[in-house]
Amino acid sequence: MEANDTPPHVRLGLSRQRLIAGLRTMIASRETDDRLWLLNRQGRAHFVVTAAGHEATQLGCAWAIRVGHDYVVPYYRDMTLVMALGQSVLDILLHAMARRDDPSSGGRQMFGHYSSRRLRIVSGSSSVGSHLVHAAGLGLAFRARGEQGIAVMGLFGEGATAEGAWHEGMTIAGIHQLPVVFVCENNQYSISVPLHREVPVPDVAMKAAGYGMQGVVVDGNDVFAVYEAAHQAMERARNGGGPTLLECKTYRLRPHSSADDDRKYRSREEVESWRARDPIKRFEHYLVEHGIITNEEIEALRREVRAEVDAATDAAVAAPYPPVESIADHLYG
Amino acid sequence: MPVMTFIEAIRSALHDAMAADDRVMVLGEDVAVKGGVFLATEGLLARFGEHRVIDMPIAECGIVGAAIGASLHGLLPVAEIQFADYIYPAIDQILNEAARFRYRSNGDWSCPIVVRAPCGAGIHGALYHSQSVERLFTSTPGIKVVVPSTPFDAKGLLIAAIHDPDPVIFFEHKQLYRSVRGDVPEGIYREPIGKAAVRRSGSDMSVFSYGLMVHHSLTAAEELAAEGVDVEVIDLRTLAPLDRDAILASVKKTGRALIVHEDVLTGGIGGEIAALIAEHAFEYLDAPVRRLASPDLFATPFADPLEEYFMLNPQKIAAAMRDLARY
Numbered sequence: 174m175e176a177n178d179t180p181p182h183v184r185l186g187l188s189r190q191r192l193i194a195g196l197r198t199m200i201a202s203r204e205t206d207d208r209l210w211l212l213n214r215q216g217r218a219h220f221v222v223t224a225a226g227h228e229a230t231q232l233g234c235a236w237a238i239r240v241g242h243d244y245v246v247p248y249y250r251d252m253t254l255v256m257a258l259g260q261s262v263l264d265i266l267l268h269a270m271a272r273r274d275d276p277s278s279g280g281r282q283m284f285g286h287y288s289s290r291r292l293r294i295v296s297g298s299s300s301v302g303s304h305l306v307h308a309a310g311l312g313l314a315f316r317a318r319g320e321q322g323i324a325v326m327g328l329f330g331e332g333a334t335a336e337g338a339w340h341e342g343m344t345i346a347g348i349h350q351l352p353v354v355f356v357c358e359n360n361q362y363s364i365s366v367p368l369h370r371e372v373p374v375p376d377v378a379m380k381a382a383g384y385g386m387q388g389v390v391v392d393g394n395d396v397f398a399v400y401e402a403a404h405q406a407m408e409r410a411r412n413g414g415g416p417t418l419l420e421c422k423t424y425r426l427r428p429h430s431s432a433d434d435d436r437k438y439r440s441r442e443e444v445e446s447w448r449a450r451d452p453i454k455r456f457e458h459y460l461v462e463h464g465i466i467t468n469e470e471i472e473a474l475r476r477e478v479r480a481e482v483d484a485a486t487d488a489a490v491a492a493p494y495p496p497v498e499s500i501a502d503h504l505y506g
Numbered sequence: 507m508p509v510m511t512f513i514e515a516i517r518s519a520l521h522d523a524m525a526a527d528d529r530v531m532v533l534g535e536d537v538a539v540k541g542g543v544f545l546a547t548e549g550l551l552a553r554f555g556e557h558r559v560i561d562m563p564i565a566e567c568g569i570v571g572a573a574i575g576a577s578l579h580g581l582l583p584v585a586e587i588q589f590a591d592y593i594y595p596a597i598d599q600i601l602n603e604a605a606r607f608r609y610r611s612n613g614d615w616s617c618p619i620v621v622r623a624p625c626g627a628g629i630h631g632a633l634y635h636s637q638s639v640e641r642l643f644t645s646t647p648g649i650k651v652v653v654p655s656t657p658f659d660a661k662g663l664l665i666a667a668i669h670d671p672d673p674v675i676f677f678e679h680k681q682l683y684r685s686v687r688g689d690v691p692e693g694i695y696r697e698p699i700g701k702a703a704v705r706r707s708g709s710d711m712s713v714f715s716y717g718l719m720v721h722h723s724l725t726a727a728e729e730l731a732a733e734g735v736d737v738e739v740i741d742l743r744t745l746a747p748l749d750r751d752a753i754l755a756s757v758k759k760t761g762r763a764l765i766v767h768e769d770v771l772t773g774g775i776g777g778e779i780a781a782l783i784a785e786h787a788f789e790y791l792d793a794p795v796r797r798l799a800s801p802d803l804f805a806t807p808f809a810d811p812l813e814e815y816f817m818l819n820p821q822k823i824a825a826a827m828r829d830l831a832r833y
Contacts, residue, residue: 244579279612288611295578296611298602306568306599310575310583317531317557317581337595341568348563503613504647506671 180463181397185404187236192465193474195236195257195396199228199453201478202253205262206427208482209269209284213431217490218269222285224252226394226426229452230358231328232257233399233421237354237407238326246295246308246327249285250358250425254328258292262481266489273495280495302329302336305355309342312351312416324352324410326403331377331420332363343418347384350415354406355386357418358393360425365438381418393421394452426451510690513683515657516546516622518690519664520584524554526694530668531576533560534569534586534622543588544624544683570596573619574604582668583619590625590677591637591805604673605648619674620667625653626679626718626768627800628817632808636680638769638800643675644746644778650674650699651746655720657688659743662697670699679718679768686721700744702752708738711762711830714753714779716742719766719818726824735831745775753779754787761792764830766823771799793833798826 235257288296308327381388406417541548573583627636765776
């Protein structure tokens with residue numbers, strides 16, 4: 174053990190209030206995820222892409238972002254992240270059920286395509302990896318404007334690191350030492366293809382060397398490790414220190430999406446072993462152990478979140494679809 | 507008013523747009539230190555600095571994608587693809603990303619970029635330095651496709667494209683760069699995107715063309731005039747959105763339509779124009795709509811006789827005009 178046995182939340186300056194808000198976001202994300210699968214089975218949500226298992230990675234990253242100041246270029250798995258940045262359970266459900274008031278797309282995009290100009294969450298397509306060049310371009314924009322103290326976080330799965338657009342985004346960010354933090358949420362599968370068939374090196378972070386940036390590996394199920402690394406990387410970026418590739422090793426606890434059956438490519442033993450390492454349980458255990466919250470308070474929090482999810486479900490189900498007359502709106506400015 | 511070549515007009519547009527608005531930036535391969543392989547961006551680096559005039563690695567997806575990203579923060583980026591032939595790696599960024607940002611975010615985001623690309627044959631560029639690829643971009647909404655034919659339009663349309671709220675693909679025919687001259691005003695002015703221009707008024711037939719082929723069509727029209735056929739030549743200038751009103755008004759006046767473009771016949775914009783006329787001006791026609799386009803090949807082959815065979819020229823266009831006049 175290191176001589177410094179200060180608990181990580183103290184060392185990292187995370188207040189009780191922030192920790193509990195973070196736990197609430199994690200729980201809200203998982204409960205919303207649960208609800209979405211149910212709504213999918215009921216035929217009310219045509220598509221679910223899960224965030225379950227990625228909650229610590231995404232919360233740790235969200236804590237490192239100055240909301241509405243830094244840009245975030247997310248991918249389809251980042252539900253916990255966007256909730257931590259300010260999208261509500263209702264926002265998520267309106268998006269999943271393609272309602273008019275879906276803040277991400279007004280019912281146009283399939284679930285998982287989060288966007289908010291106000292929160293500086295950049296709209297994405299489903300074309301994997303295509304968004305990291307946008308992250309690099311934002312970095313060029315700050316430089317052209319002479320703006321400092323601002324950074325971009327671009328997030329993706331490890332599967333995206335095989336894409337040409339990912340390589341080009343990394344190349345441009347590395348050449349110009351742009352203020353971009355590339356976060357790889359490595360859950361070890363691109364749908365069914367295992368890591369050794371999608372990434373030629375043991376750690377995605379090793380790729381960073383080829384792009385002139387630091388590569389960092391953290392346990393993606395440890396919210397403090399993620400936050401510490403993400404915070405350092407974002408601060409380095411904001412202060413002119415250039416880009417970072419941050420790899421968060423994690424696991425998705427559910428099939429890739431509602432259209433996937435993961436029994437064809439993952440053993441139940443493997444899934445169960447990761448379920449035992451559930452990042453939410455781990456965070457709860459830590460908070461209880463350090464006297465931040467009690468188990469009773471966590472249960473109360475969970476009940477409160479469930480009530481919110483119930484109310485949001487009712488509201489989203491009752492919410493109107495976009496009118497057919499709007500189908501061609503916003504094609505041109 | 508100064509007389510400029512086409513390439514000087516492009517350069518003038520970039521200089522004036524960057525001087526007038528510090529949101530404008532230029533990025534592409536060889537655009538900074540070298541000033542572009544055709545010198546379209548010459549002098550920009552010295553004047554506006556390396557943060558607004560950026561030499562990019564050979565990464566077309568990255569160049570267009572970075573332009574998109576910069577536009578999200580309010581900049582007005584002008585990306586250069588060195589030759590239209592190399593735009594393919596950027597197609598996902600143009601059609602799947604730039605074109606859709608506004609729509610897919612329900613109007614929250616927009617993507618006001620310009621992608622400039624030198625195009626066209628007749629300069630011994632063979633399969634990969636002479637393509638016309640506009641057909642690949644005219645069937646996806648959300649983007650605009652502009653192909654100027656004169657120095658005046660090149661500057662006015664490029665400045666309009668830079669300030670257009672939507673992504674604009676701006677094709678510049680390489681053969682025009684130094685072969686045409688014209689009056690070009692100093693300073694900022696804009697020509698409207700989406701509006702065709704009547705280059706020669708006539709009563710016997712309408713020719714719809716754009717880019718280099720406008721010049722060849724005008725030469726052919728003079729030949730026909732000597733033979734007593736009065737040809738109207740319409741410069742489309744913008745292929746998306748098409749100026750449908752101008753096309754229909756002209757064909758209703760003349761009763762005959764010939765479409766001339768260097769892009770290939772199959773899938774080229776000529777098919778869309780022919781269909782538009784068939785649907786909305788059929789009763790006005792005195793003859794079938796004709797198309798004159800490059801053969802359905804990838805681009806011109808390298809060998810001189812093959813390139814000569816491939817390229818449209820005033821003689822071929824005049825022959826097509828005669829044929830249509832005789833119908």
